[in-house]
Amino acid sequence: MKVLRTPDDRFADLPDFGYPPRYADVGDLRLAYVEAGPADGEPVLLLHGEPSWSFLYRKVMPVLADAGLRAIAADLAGFGRSDKPADPGDHSFARHVEWIRALAFDRLDLHGLTIVGQDWGGLIGLRLVAEHRDRFARVVAANTGLPTGDQPMPDVWLRFREVVRTAPTLSVSRLVQSGCQTRLPPEVLAAYEAPFPDPSFAAAVRAMPGLVPTSPDDPASEANRAAWRQLATWDKPFLVAFSDRDPITGAMGPVLKQTVPGAAGIDHPLITGAGHFLQEDAGERLGAVIADFIRAHPARP
Numbered sequence: 244m245k246v247l248r249t250p251d252d253r254f255a256d257l258p259d260f261g262y263p264p265r266y267a268d269v270g271d272l273r274l275a276y277v278e279a280g281p282a283d284g285e286p287v288l289l290l291h292g293e294p295s296w297s298f299l300y301r302k303v304m305p306v307l308a309d310a311g312l313r314a315i316a317a318d319l320a321g322f323g324r325s326d327k328p329a330d331p332g333d334h335s336f337a338r339h340v341e342w343i344r345a346l347a348f349d350r351l352d353l354h355g356l357t358i359v360g361q362d363w364g365g366l367i368g369l370r371l372v373a374e375h376r377d378r379f380a381r382v383v384a385a386n387t388g389l390p391t392g393d394q395p396m397p398d399v400w401l402r403f404r405e406v407v408r409t410a411p412t413l414s415v416s417r418l419v420q421s422g423c424q425t426r427l428p429p430e431v432l433a434a435y436e437a438p439f440p441d442p443s444f445a446a447a448v449r450a451m452p453g454l455v456p457t458s459p460d461d462p463a464s465e466a467n468r469a470a471w472r473q474l475a476t477w478d479k480p481f482l483v484a485f486s487d488r489d490p491i492t493g494a495m496g497p498v499l500k501q502t503v504p505g506a507a508g509i510d511h512p513l514i515t516g517a518g519h520f521l522q523e524d525a526g527e528r529l530g531a532v533i534a535d536f537i538r539a540h541p542a543r544p
Contacts, residue, residue, distance in 0.1 A: 244271055245329040247444050253437045254324060258430045260301040264324050267350035274346050275324035276317040280308030285380075285537065286353045289316040290343065292362020292387070294407075294415045294448040295520065296323030298434050299361075302526025303533070310534035315353075317346060319363065321447020323438050331450035336463035339363070339454075340370045347371070348378060355542050357381040359533060361522065362492075363451060365389070372477065373470035380542040381480045382505070383533055386519055388495030389471060392456035392464045399490045404452035413448060415439060422519035424488055431523075474503050480540035481505035484532050486517035486525065509536075 254264075262277035277297055287307055289300045297316035307314040318325035320342045321334065328334060347353050356379050360368030365387020372379050390396065407413065416432035439445045456464045481503045485496040500506045512532050517524035 244333050246272060247327040247329050248273070249324060249327070249438050249440060249444060253440060257298060257434050257437070258301075258428075260298050260434070262304070266324075267346055269320075269342050269345040269350065272320055272326040272328070272342065274318065274320060274326070274342065276315055276346070277304075278316075279304040279314045280310075280312050282313060284311050284313035285355060285357065285542065286313045286315060286351075287357045287359060287533065287537070288347055288353065288368075289314060290358065290360045290364025290368050291316070291319065291322070292364045292366075293451040294322070294418050294445075295362075295435060296438055298323065299520065299522045300526070303359075303522055303530040306527055306530025307534055310538070312534065312537065315351070317343065319343065319367070319447070321450075327438075327444050327447060329443060329446050331446045331453075334447055334450040334454060336366070336454045336456075337466065340367050340374075343367050344371055344375065348375065354378055355380045357383065357533070357537055359383040359385060360387050361385040362387055362519070366455070369474065370466065370470050373473035376473065376477065379479065381482070381537060381540060382477070382503075383482045383484055383536065384499055385484045385529065386486055386489045386492045386521055388492055388498070389467050389474075390456045391467045391471065392458045392461040393468075396455070396457055397491060397494070400455075403491070404455075407449060407452050412442065413445060415445070415448060419520060419523070422489075422491075423523045424516060424518040425524050427523065471502070476504065478504045479543070480509065480536070482509060482532075482536045483511040484514060484529060484536075485511075486514045486519070486521040488517060489519040489521070491519055509540075
């Protein structure tokens with residue numbers, strides 16, 4: 244597997260994201276993450292999606308740290324400071340689940356974990372919850388889901404997939420901006436372009452939409468169905484924290500609330516005025532929602 248590594252100088256002067264990078268070797272890859280808050284605080288694993296990176300959580304992390312929590316924002320393989328498999332064929336749903344599993348459990352040895360997943364961060368995170376439920380204390384699903392291919396995907400997502408597949412050149416910052424309600428300043432747009440010095444670094448950006456199951460016989464469909472069966476028995480606290488302006492995942496919020504027993508009896512906030520990337524549009528609010536949820540639902544002994 245050919246692997247690329249973004250030069251460090253591409254990440255100089257990131258706005259409001261001065262956390263020193265940390266690294267862990269996972270198989271043939273070096274994955275990156277950042278932390279904020281006390282080292283002995285309850286761990287909260289923050290997982291981003293396509294085509295962003297841990298920079299997306301820069302407004303959320305200080306709120307969690309101020310609440311005494313250990314906020315850990317990881318970069319998926321192919322994104323941010325993490326190593327980048329250069330061939331789109333090197334990316335699969337199963338591999339991305341395994342890479343984050345190895346980081347969270349084999350390298351960081353996280354227990355009593357609250358996971359926050361948005362977009363692909365939720366696709367990966369919900370699989371981990373279903374397959375390693377003893378490691379988790381709580382779940383926060385934020386603008387995400389777990390497709391099996393048994394139901395059609397929204398037209399807006401299918402158009403997005405086609406753009407990513409066919410566009411001669413891709414602007415990652417434009418893709419992020421299109422999922423926001425707020426206008427991002429130039430320095431923030433530049434930060435989203437930073438991991439990709441040239442198109443050869445962006446194989447994951449190209450590959451990820453094609454890994455979402457869209458037919459019942461997709462390679463990931465059966466594992467995702469198995470995960471739904473486990474989630475249907477999950478009785479630990481489960482928060483659905485969706486925004487009100489995300490046409491991609493909006494329909495999944497009610498499904499999660501109705502399917503997961505742990506979602507019953509919880510006040511699920513609707514974060515208003517925010518798009519698909521609610522961390523950009525309402526990061527501080529999302530951070531407060533997560534901290535309040537953890538505070539209101541102490542981990543079980």
